Amino acid sequence: MQNQLTTYLSAGYPGLAVVSSEEARAESEIASVCTSLNRRLHAWSSSEGLADTKEGHVTACPDPLDALQLLDGMFAADSPRHVVLFRDLQLHMDQSDPMLVRRIKDILRIAKTNGHSIILLGCRLKLPPELEHEITHVDFSLPDNNQLGVVLDGILKSAKLKAPHEAIREAALQSALGLTTTEAENAFALSIIETKGIDHKIVAREKARTLKRSGLVEVVEASTGLGDIGGLDHLKEWLLRRGGAFSAFAKAYGLPAPKGLLIVGIPGTGKSLTAKATAGAFGLPLLRLDMGRVFGGIVGQSESNLRSVIQTAEAIAPCVLWIDEIEKGFSGSQSSGSTDGGTSSRVFGSFLSWMQEKEKPVFVVATANDVSKLPPEFLRKGRFDELFFVDLPDVQERTQIWDILIKRHGRKAKDFDTVALSRACEQFTGAEIEAVFIDALHEGFADGREPKAKDILTAITNTVPLAQLMDGQIAALRHWAKGRAREAAGRATPAPRNSRRIAEAN
Ligand SMILES: Nc1ncnc2c1ncn2[C@@H]1O[C@H](COP(=O)(O)OP(=O)(O)OP(=O)(O)O)[C@@H](O)[C@H]1O
Numbered sequence: 001m002q003n004q005l006t007t008y009l010s011a012g013y014p015g016l017a018v019v020s021s022e023e024a025r026a027e028s029e030i031a032s033v034c035t036s037l038n039r040r041l042h043a044w045s046s047s048e049g050l051a052d053t054k055e056g057h058v059t060a061c062p063d064p065l066d067a068l069q070l071l072d073g074m075f076a077a078d079s080p081r082h083v084v085l086f087r088d089l090q091l092h093m094d095q096s097d098p099m100l101v102r103r104i105k106d107i108l109r110i111a112k113t114n115g116h117s118i119i120l121l122g123c124r125l126k127l128p129p130e131l132e133h134e135i136t137h138v139d140f141s142l143p144d145n146n147q148l149g150v151v152l153d154g155i156l157k158s159a160k161l162k163a164p165h166e167a168i169r170e171a172a173l174q175s176a177l178g179l180t181t182t183e184a185e186n187a188f189a190l191s192i193i194e195t196k197g198i199d200h201k202i203v204a205r206e207k208a209r210t211l212k213r214s215g216l217v218e219v220v221e222a223s224t225g226l227g228d229i230g231g232l233d234h235l236k237e238w239l240l241r242r243g244g245a246f247s248a249f250a251k252a253y254g255l256p257a258p259k260g261l262l263i264v265g266i267p268g269t270g271k272s273l274t275a276k277a278t279a280g281a282f283g284l285p286l287l288r289l290d291m292g293r294v295f296g297g298i299v300g301q302s303e304s305n306l307r308s309v310i311q312t313a314e315a316i317a318p319c320v321l322w323i324d325e326i327e328k329g330f331s332g333s334q335s336s337g338s339t340d341g342g343t344s345s346r347v348f349g350s351f352l353s354w355m356q357e358k359e360k361p362v363f364v365v366a367t368a369n370d371v372s373k374l375p376p377e378f379l380r381k382g383r384f385d386e387l388f389f390v391d392l393p394d395v396q397e398r399t400q401i402w403d404i405l406i407k408r409h410g411r412k413a414k415d416f417d418t419v420a421l422s423r424a425c426e427q428f429t430g431a432e433i434e435a436v437f438i439d440a441l442h443e444g445f446a447d448g449r450e451p452k453a454k455d456i457l458t459a460i461t462n463t464v465p466l467a468q469l470m471d472g473q474i475a476a477l478r479h480w481a482k483g484r485a486r487e488a489a490g491r492a493t494p495a496p497r498n499s500r501r502i503a504e505a506n
C-alpha cells in the first residue's frame with residue numbers, strides 16, 4: 001500500500017479510502033508514509049475525537065460533522081500539509097446523512113485547493129454516489145511473508161521460545177499467508193499452546209477454519225490427482241504441460257504464470273473433479289470460492305467481498321482458485337442494471353479486469369454447466385488461457401472411469417469385466433457410473449457378499465441417464481462448444497444426436 005499511498009498523496013489526491021479490518025497495521029503504514037512525506041497526521045474517531053498524532057493533543061468531537069468543521073480552519077493554504085484519517089466514517093454514512101455528504105464534499109474541495117488530504121479507513125466502504133468519484137481506493141494487501149515473520153518472531157519471543165529451524169519457520173509462514181496479522185498471531189499462539197512450538201499443520205488448520213468462517217473462500221484439502229480422472233486426455237495433457245509454469249525456473253525463463261481455465265460441460269462429467277486435480281497436478285494449495293456468497297448481504301458488500309477474496313487468493317499465491325458453477329454467481333450481471341442497481345455487473349466487471357490484469361500467480365479454474373447464462377465478455381481471449389468442453393465419456397473413457405471408481409471404492413478392477421460394463425452404460429456420465437457402482441455395493445452389503453456384475457447391470461438397467469432426459473440441452477451445448485471450446489477428451493466431438501433440436505436451439 002505504501003507506494004500507492006505515497007504516489008496519491010504526493011499527487012495531491014484530497015480523498016482516499018483504505019478498506020481493511022487490520023486497523024493497526026494500516027494506520028502504522030499510513031503514519032510511516034506521512035512521516036516520509038513530511039505531512040502532519042491527525043486521526044479522528046467518534047470515541048476519541050480529533051487527535052494530532054505528533055503533538056498528542058485531542059479535541060473531543062464525537063460527531064463527524066464537528067470534526068469536519070475543525071478541518072475548515074486547519075486546511076488553510078499557508079498551513080503545513082495535513083492528512084486526516086477518519087476511522088469508521090462508514091457507520092455514519094450508512095444513513096446517507098445529506099449534511100455529512102455535503103460537508104465531506106466541501107472539505108474535499110478545500111483540501112484539493114490547499115494540498116491537504118483525508119483518508120477514510122474501515123473494514124467496509126460503500127460510498128454514496130455523490131462521493132464515489134471524489135474518493136480514491138488505495139489497495140491494502142494482506143501481510144506478506146516478511147510481515148508475518150515479524151509477527152511470528154514477536155510471539156516466539158514473548159513465549160520465551162527459541163527461533164525454530166529455518167525450514168519450520170518458512171513452512172509456518174507459508175501456511176499463514178492469507179490471514180490478517182491478528183489471525184496469524186492467533187494461529188501461531190494456538191500452535192505454541194498445543195505443541196510448545198510452531199507447527200505449520202496447526203497454522204494451516206487454523207487458516208482453513210478462519211477462511212471458512214468468512215463464508216467466501218474455503219481451503220480444500222484435496223488428495224486428487226490427474227490419475228483420478230478417467231478420460232479427458234486433452235485436458236489432462238494441457239494441465240500436465242503447464243504443471244511447471246509456476247516455478248521460479250519458469251519465471252526466470254520469462255514465462256507468464258497461466259491465468260486459468262474454464263471448463264464447460266454436461267453435469268456429472270468430472271468438471272469439479274478436474275478442478276481439484278488441477279491443484280494436485282500443480283502442487284499448489286486449492287481455494288474454493290462460493291460466487292453466490294460474494295453477492296448478497298448488505299448493500300455494498302459484494303464489492304468488498306470480491307476485494308477480500310482477491311486479497312486472500314493473492315496473499316496465498318501461487319494457488320488455484322476454484323469457482324464452481326460460475327454462471328450462478330454472474331448470471332445476474334446481464335440484466336442487473338434493472339434488478340440490483342447494477343451491483344452484479346459492477347462486481348462482474350471488477351472480476352473480469354482482475355482476471356485480465358492479475359500479476360500474482362492465482363490460477364482460476366471455473367466450471368459451468370449452462371453457457372447461456374455466461375456473459376459473452378467472459379469468454380473473450382485474455383481472460384482464461386483455455387476453454388474446455390467436457391462431453392459424455394465414450395466407451396474407452398467409461399472403461400477408465402470404471403477402473404478408477406472400482407478402485408476408489410476399495411475393490412479390484414480386474415475382478416470385473418470393465419469393458420463389458422462400459423458397453424452396457426452408454427450415455428452414462430462418470431457421476432452416474434459411480435452411483436450405479438454404489439447401488440451394487442449396497443446390494444452386496446445387504447446380502448452379506450461382494451458386489452457382482454449382475455448387481456451392476458441391474459442398477460444400469462434401472463437408471464435413465466441424464467443425457468436422455470437432457471437430450472436437447474446437451475445437443476445445444478455441443479453445438480455451442482463447436483469452434484468455441486477445446487474438446488477435453490482425446491477424440492473428436494461426437495456427432496450431434498438430434499439435429500432438429502440443435503436447429504431449435506439456434
Ligand atoms: N471422468 C471421470 N473420472 C473419474 N470419476 C469421475 C469422472 N467424472 C465423474 N466422476 C465421478 O463423479 C463424481 C462427480 O463428478 P463431478 O462433481 O466432478 O462432476 P461435475 O462435472 O462437476 O458435475 P456438475 O456439473 O453436476 O457439478 C466425481 O466425484 C467422480 O467420483
Ligand SMILES: [Mg+2]
Nearest residue numbers: 271272324367
Ligand atoms: Mg461440479
